[in-house]
Amino acid sequence: MRERHRHNQCIKNALEKAERVCAEKSLRLTPTRRKVLELIWQSHKPIKAYDLLNQLSSDEHIEKPPTVYRALDFLLKNHLIHKIASHNAYVGCEVNHDEMDSKFFICDQCAEVKEVCEPKLDRSLLEASKKQGFIPNQTTIEIHGTCAKCAR
Amino acid sequence: MRERHRHNQCIKNALEKAERVCAEKSLRLTPTRRKVLELIWQSHKPIKAYDLLNQLSSDEHIEKPPTVYRALDFLLKNHLIHKIASHNAYVGCEVNHDEMDSKFFICDQCAEVKEVCEPKLDRSLLEASKKQGFIPNQTTIEIHGTCAKCAR
DNA sequence: GTATAGAATGTTATATTATAACAGTTTATC
């Protein structure tokens, strides 16, 4: 998380946004889906499916994989989270997805992920696609390296 | 494979390139490593580790996972193949890796993968990174969509 | 040529990630 980052507020915002998006599209943000989204935002870093599963579980009740994978499917489909393919991990969506696909800057030191929408980058990607005669549909753009904070 | 593509020659070229690269760097392209690379090029599409494992195995002898994963590690480390993270599959390297990281155009119809090095795209990526204060190290750029052939 | 160390392979077991299949329950709509 960035400095001066009010994380409780940040989680609250994410959940409110999810409520809003779901209300608009008549989708059901059921307790499990909401809880999974909350856990993902609590981490605020890419988190693995089985870590979520552990956090969902308690001494009394162990959740099973389909529970978390179904929630992840729902959240992914509705752009409330993203999967970081290079890590098999899931991260909350930081932007509005009217726009093109996101790009992710992933710090290999602190694991923080920054999601960006860069129209310039989109244009370059479209141009490169055109050059190949390729019609892009969905992109996986994951840039690993060192974030500004860790570089200092 | 592209039209007019002489696939036997293409496999031969890939293996010769591997021999050359390994000779230059005093690396050992052992029979298993060579065989795995050959199987990857025979497919000429992203191929999964366990499919390789099956193809490596015979009725007399079933190979075990570490055999193929070790070969894959060697080939990946030396840029002779790449992993397509969004598919957990492996594909032969088509370019020379003095250059920056590759980008992959992946056709969701025919599964063909085109690896490209686009300096323009690299510049856009660097620019976007700079804007974030981010120092890029390694990129995963996978563009899914429809290739020129399938679009016709 | 043999000793040695490092690289590579063989082998068993297990960890990690994800889905199939089917039964049961809840929710919205008529």
Next chain:
DNA sequence: GATAAACTGTTATAATATAACATTCTATAC
């Protein structure tokens, strides 16, 4: 309150990948 669709529970299993340790091969030094 009947109906269909969506959601959840549960068991099992598939698919992907690595740990750990024993053994064999290879290159180089003596």
